[in-house]
Amino acid sequence: KAGVTQTPRYLIKTRGQQVTLSCSPISGHRSVSWYQQTPGQGLQFLFEYFSETQRNKGNFPGRFSGRQFSNSRSEMNVSTLELGDSALYLCASSLVGTGVDTQYFGPGTRLTVL
Amino acid sequence: ELKVEQNPLFLSMQEGKNYTIYCNYSTTSDRLYWYRQDPGKSLESLFVLLSNGAVKQEGRLMASLDTKARLSTLHITAAVHDLSATYFCAVDMSSQGNLIFGKGTKLSVKP
Numbered sequence: 001k002a003g004v005t006q007t008p009r010y011l012i013k014t015r016g017q018q019v020t021l022s023c024s025p026i027s028g029h030r031s032v033s034w035y036q037q038t039p040g041q042g043l044q045f046l047f048e049y050f051s052e053t054q055r056n057k058g059n060f061p062g063r064f065s066g067r068q069f070s071n072s073r074s075e076m077n078v079s080t081l082e083l084g085d086s087a088l089y090l091c092a093s094s095l096v097g098t099g100v101d102t103q104y105f106g107p108g109t110r111l112t113v114l
Numbered sequence: 115e116l117k118v119e120q121n122p123l124f125l126s127m128q129e130g131k132n133y134t135i136y137c138n139y140s141t142t143s144d145r146l147y148w149y150r151q152d153p154g155k156s157l158e159s160l161f162v163l164l165s166n167g168a169v170k171q172e173g174r175l176m177a178s179l180d181t182k183a184r185l186s187t188l189h190i191t192a193a194v195h196d197l198s199a200t201y202f203c204a205v206d207m208s209s210q211g212n213l214i215f216g217k218g219t220k221l222s223v224k225p
Contacts, residue, residue: 033211042218043202048211056212090156097211100145100164105157 002027004093004106012112018079021109023091025072029104031097032074034066037088037108046089049074050097078111086113116141116207120216127193127223135219137186137203145206146186147213148177150199157202161188193223 005024013019025032034046045058049068066076072093078085088110092103117140127133137146144165149157161170163179163186170177174197176189186203200220204213 031211033213035213035215043204043213043215045212045214050211058212092157092211092213094211100162102147102159102162103211103213104159105149107156 004091004104006089006091006106006109008109009107010110010112012114013081014114015081015083017081018077019081019111020075020077021089021091021111023074023076023093023106025074025091025093026104029093029095030072031094032068032072033092033094033097033103034074034076035090035092036060037090038086043090046076048097055097081113083113086111116143116205116214118203118205118214118216120201120203120219123217123219125219125221127190127221129194129223129225130192132192133190135188135190135201135203135221137188137216139184139186139205139214141207142181142184143205143207144179144181146179147204147206148186148188149202149204151202151218152199160201190221193221195223195225197221198223 031050033048048056068074088108090108092105094103095101146163148160161177166181168179179186200218202218204215
């Protein structure tokens with residue numbers, strides 16, 4: 001069974017630009033969560049989608065947004081990039097995201113903002 | 115607000131030794147996860163602990179959960195170099211795909 005895939009794997013942008021990251025979950029998984037990982041703040045939850053609906057959102061500014069498609073694939077968008085947005089962005093998928101099923105993580109997208 | 119604290123944050127061990135990583139969390143939860151991350155890589159699921167008293171073992175690693183004490187432990191037996199990685203515990207509070215992670219324990223196993 002194929003794992004969680006994320007594209008692109010690496011991205012370099014400049015301040016003020018916007019970026020879209022993509023995540024394809026494991027086949028059959030309907031919940032997709034997004035996390036930001038930085039050396040200073042560690043792993044922080046961004047948002048979670050289930051059946052095309054955002055069910056939960058972390059404490060991030062509105063510049064961070066996401067969506068989920070009918071095939072469970074998800075995208076996240078960051079507008080007006082800031083230097084502090086440089087991070088590893090991880091998505092994770094699970095069957096239904098209820099907490100009793102494991103979240104499986106993708107390889108991540110490393111975003112560098114110059 | 116749920117807080118998850120791991121200690122130690124850095125651990126340098128010799129091969130063959132035993133050690134325990136601790137994960138404390140601040141609010142009642144009976145769902146706790148342990149993940150491993152190698153440098154530059156993603157997170158690999160190690161254990162899922164879903165009830166008080168749960169104990170799981172895989173190779174040289176054993177994880178346990180005490181929900182009353184709000185404490186999980188990851189015990190390493192007879193460490194080997196291949197176990198060098200960063201280990202994270204995470205607690206699920208919302209049942210909606212929201213994991214709160216500890217800061218991680220960076221383990222280095224030296225010959």
